[in-house]
Amino acid sequence: MTNINRLGSAHHGPLQRRRPWNTIVAYWVGLVMWLGTSAAWAQFLPLDPTQMVINAAGGQTAVDGLRIHLGNLGGIQVVRAAAGQYYGDTPTGPQGVNNGFFMAVGPAGSSTVYGPQLDIAWTATAWTPVSQTPVTGQGTAADPYQAVTTVAAGGFRLLQTVRYVVPNVYFEVRLTLVPPAGNTQNVRIYHWIDTYLAGGDFGSAFWQPTTNPTVVGVEKSGQYDVLIQGNRAWNAYFSGRYYRPGALMELGGALDNTLDVDPSTDNGIAAQWDFAAPSSPVTWTYRLATGQSGASTSGDGVISGYESCDDGNTNNNDGCSSIGQVEVGYTCVGTPSVCSVAAPPTITSANVTTFTVGAASTFSVTTSSAQIAAITTASTLPAGITLVDNGNGTATLSGTPASGTAGTYPLTVTASSGVSPNADQSFTLSVNQAPAITSANATTFTVGTAGAFTITTSGTSTAAISTASPLPSGITLVDNGNGTAMLAGTPAAGMAGTYPLTITANSGVLPNANQNFTLLVNPAPAITSANATTFTVGTAGTFTVTTSGTPIAAISTASPLPPGITLVDNGNGTATLSGTAAYGLGGVYTLAITATNGASQTFTLTIASVTRFSSPTATGTGTATAQITGGGLACTFLGDAAFINASGVGTPVPLQFPHGLFSFTLRG
Ligand SMILES: [Ca+2]
Ligand SMILES: [Ca+2]
Ligand SMILES: [Ca+2]
Numbered sequence: 001m002t003n004i005n006r007l008g009s010a011h012h013g014p015l016q017r018r019r020p021w022n023t024i025v026a027y028w029v030g031l032v033m034w035l036g037t038s039a040a041w042a043q044f045l046p047l048d049p050t051q052m053v054i055n056a057a058g059g060q061t062a063v064d065g066l067r068i069h070l071g072n073l074g075g076i077q078v079v080r081a082a083a084g085q086y087y088g089d090t091p092t093g094p095q096g097v098n099n100g101f102f103m104a105v106g107p108a109g110s111s112t113v114y115g116p117q118l119d120i121a122w123t124a125t126a127w128t129p130v131s132q133t134p135v136t137g138q139g140t141a142a143d144p145y146q147a148v149t150t151v152a153a154g155g156f157r158l159l160q161t162v163r164y165v166v167p168n169v170y171f172e173v174r175l176t177l178v179p180p181a182g183n184t185q186n187v188r189i190y191h192w193i194d195t196y197l198a199g200g201d202f203g204s205a206f207w208q209p210t211t212n213p214t215v216v217g218v219e220k221s222g223q224y225d226v227l228i229q230g231n232r233a234w235n236a237y238f239s240g241r242y243y244r245p246g247a248l249m250e251l252g253g254a255l256d257n258t259l260d261v262d263p264s265t266d267n268g269i270a271a272q273w274d275f276a277a278p279s280s281p282v283t284w285t286y287r288l289a290t291g292q293s294g295a296s297t298s299g300d301g302v303i304s305g306y307e308s309c310d311d312g313n314t315n316n317n318d319g320c321s322s323i324g325q326v327e328v329g330y331t332c333v334g335t336p337s338v339c340s341v342a343a344p345p346t347i348t349s350a351n352v353t354t355f356t357v358g359a360a361s362t363f364s365v366t367t368s369s370a371q372i373a374a375i376t377t378a379s380t381l382p383a384g385i386t387l388v389d390n391g392n393g394t395a396t397l398s399g400t401p402a403s404g405t406a407g408t409y410p411l412t413v414t415a416s417s418g419v420s421p422n423a424d425q426s427f428t429l430s431v432n433q434a435p436a437i438t439s440a441n442a443t444t445f446t447v448g449t450a451g452a453f454t455i456t457t458s459g460t461s462t463a464a465i466s467t468a469s470p471l472p473s474g475i476t477l478v479d480n481g482n483g484t485a486m487l488a489g490t491p492a493a494g495m496a497g498t499y500p501l502t503i504t505a506n507s508g509v510l511p512n513a514n515q516n517f518t519l520l521v522n523p524a525p526a527i528t529s530a531n532a533t534t535f536t537v538g539t540a541g542t543f544t545v546t547t548s549g550t551p552i553a554a555i556s557t558a559s560p561l562p563p564g565i566t567l568v569d570n571g572n573g574t575a576t577l578s579g580t581a582a583y584g585l586g587g588v589y590t591l592a593i594t595a596t597n598g599a600s601q602t603f604t605l606t607i608a609s610v611t612r613f614s615s616p617t618a619t620g621t622g623t624a625t626a627q628i629t630g631g632g633l634a635c636t637f638l639g640d641a642a643f644i645n646a647s648g649v650g651t652p653v654p655l656q657f658p659h660g661l662f663s664f665t666l667r668g
Helices: 003-008 021-033 244-249
Strands: 052-054 066-070 076-080 100-105 112-115 128-132 145-153 156-164 170-178 187-193 204-208 215-220 223-228 236-241 267-275 282-291 330-333 338-341 352-356 361-368 374-377 385-389 394-399 407-416 423-432 442-446 451-458 464-467 475-479 484-489 497-506 513-522 532-536 540-548 555-557 565-569 574-580 587-595 600-608
Touching (some): 100 156, 170 187, 170 385, 187 223, 187 244, 204 236, 204 267, 215 236, 215 267, 223 267, 244 267, 352 361, 442 451, 464 475, 540 600, 555 565
Parallel strands (some): 352 423, 442 513, 532 600
Antiparallel strands (some): 052 066, 100 112, 100 187, 128 145, 145 156, 156 170, 187 267, 204 215, 215 223, 451 484, 464 497, 475 484, 497 513, 555 587, 587 600
């Protein structure tokens, strides 16, 4: 029976109405054009544009295994022998309405229920699709087909891993529930399947064993669909009228362990797992099986039906259970099955990695395990980093380390598969800090003067410091090898100017630090005024000393100045040499004038003497009269033959009379 025919079968219940056959074609068209047939639909099934297919070439014959379709909201469809097994199967179209994972969060009676449906008559909220991996593997026991679908709701994430080995009649489902940090809400996970056997909805419930069943299913005409408990006991189960699980879970209620054996019942199956305020990820596995090989006969040494092993007995706790299921912690091979304790998980990835503050980083944790191992850590991770179990035996340590998280983090990463012991790996996460240049971004040198500037850096590794920018002649940038560098040297003549540099610090931790740096080279200082001037005794003289260069120089001299003469700094790069030298102080004075910006000058100040006498011009005796110029003094010299010169007589002393013999008295 084809899928189309299957969809066209009558199926009525209080929670949904299924479409009559003549609307099926219109459904496809109507999705695009909405041709008016919608009124005939109580609802329509959502297309799942990202539906993933496992064993795409199978599902056609009795021996090519199952073809498994995975919606991106957790819905599962199964095709076997060219017929769908769960109601709602159309391998290229809508996913089943009542097939998939549901979650109730909160206290019973007030729970919010999430599910895969986008349109259903009850109040479940749709999961949010998060991701779906491609199908990997070869479908062999050594390399099963595998795909992971991740959905989110209410702050929780649910990772659903489906693994399948061709041509088994069963496949493994592994669920990982990841609660939000600090979760205090109770969580109930349901898996609900509306079964559909031998081209019809009806069938009778069966279970094994009849007390506390670990296999719950529906059978009809030798076909069956079953849920097989895995490594975590379910808290409740169901096999009865297909819509009842929805009615029970709608308000977060519990499945009621119903088993309806009436072969005319339109049946479904479901199971439920409860988690009391989970605060860390929890992982468990179970199986779904569907086949047509008659009843499974446990203990006959032949694997048939939904058996995953048969060791020739119906004993438990020897690796193959009384109902032919491989027990947790065992692997079984061959027929009759030989079972051995499964190898515990090991972590196969490296135990160290390095991230960088502010940079998106990722590291993959991998495991080797007979069953898919759950990967967790109870260690504190740096802010911004998470460890996410990918549901396929790997986990991803990733994120962007927050500012201030540089350091070393010893972690314990745990892989658990249900087979003891868990693998605990001591893992070192190092968080590096990329380099930064911490010194100022400018300095000033002067032509002809040695200058030095220290460049400093920070970061978790020592940075090499360099620049590719051209430097003025005489200047070099030398890396000290310790995270600092010296920009130093004496700028050569003519190098005055502004030099924009790019200074790079490279520690191997990316990104490198690049600093825009301004090197200002000032001109060499100089005293630009003449190096000599002449004053005259008795007359006010002035001379301006000028300088060039930056900064503005203060001007001074330590040399003794003639009385009456001062050198005064004007505060603007000039100074004034001025004053009046007294008579008699004529001479040549050598001054060392210096400027505080480094310039110096040997300066000659000549104080010119004047001849103050217009006479005497005669020699002899008698009275001679001389006129003293300057100052307006008038003097009378009185001759006196007793003197041959004027030395030591009267004032001013320096007066000289080289001629004749005079005796005089200076007046005035
Ligand atoms: Ca059904
Ligand atoms: Ca058997
Ligand atoms: Ca056994």
